[in-house]
Amino acid sequence: MNEHNPVAAIRNLAGLATPMALRVAVTLGLPDRLRDDVATVEHVATELDVSPVALDLLLGHLETLGIVEGTPGGYRTTDYGATLCADADNGLTNFLHLDMAGGRAELAFVELLHSVTTGEAGYSRRYGRDFWADLTRYPHLRESFDRQMTHRFRDQIPRIVTGYDWDRFSTIVDVGGGHGSLLAAILAAHPRIRGHLIDLEPTVTEAVRTLIAYRVRDRARVSAQSFFDPLPAGAQAYLLCDILHDWDDDHAHRILARCVEALGRGGRVLVVEPVGGRRANTEFDLAMLVIFAGRERRVDEFRALAAAHGLVLDAVVDLTDQRCLLEFRAVGT
Incomplete structure (x- = not known):
């Protein structure tokens, strides 16, 4: 300055x-x-x-x-x-290229005034459809988005795997698990855990390849579906990694409701993402707003969001310099 x-x-x-x-x-x-x-x-x-x-x-x-x-x-x-x-493999191409998901989404910032005025996504105003509909309409955008998410997360996976006691759970459903890098790493580090990854096609096809590469395919199921639909029931943990901040409160409630209705007795809902005032930066917070009408919620906001579904916040763990894990359990368990 x-x-x-x-x-x-x-x-x-x-x-x-x-x-x-x-x-x-x-x-x-x-x-x-x-x-x-x-x-x-x-x-x-x-x-x-x-x-x-x-x-x-x-x-x-x-x-x-x-x-x-x-x-x-x-x-x-x-x-x-x-x-x-x-080929620099640093994520910048996806972030800057105007015909890839990241670069295209960044242009939603020209609609920041609209987002601040209304609380709505600027992306929809600019392109005539929301971000997720754009990925459905243009497969090359979905492909670049999946690559971007895998790359953005890659360096943090080892700390996420070692920074929490995943071995408490025998079954984990990775809700919106993308290419499966995190679930595969968790399963590789904990041989007794079985996993189930949920995401849309063609993302789950790539997830299968990841699970095979990590040699954990025999302990992991993969289902092509939306997380707004009923989830596989009875697991001990439902993992939402970088999911809720992509959605406004109405959609976040719908996602949590699906997790709670599927939750096994004594199970947990695990939210991994930046937390406002703790592991989030202000620039990324604005990006969540203009692209998705989402935000990096603070701990109290997560607590209130989950309470509507009978969930109690048990713990907040700082996993990396960018992400926390919030552990929720059902009331009375």
């Missing part, structure tokens, strides 16, 4: 040119195209069928950012800019 020139500092924070330039560069594949082969603006513009004058302006700004550098033969990607290449 420039304390001596607050106007310049705020202008720098508010400017859209740089974040959009990075997104357009990734969408056009410029970091990859210019990584190993110096090329002129005219040559790249012809390849990509874009305006050479406009591309020159974009590359000029990317050069000031250190993403590319000019040479006598044209532009090339710097080592710093290679962070934006598709």
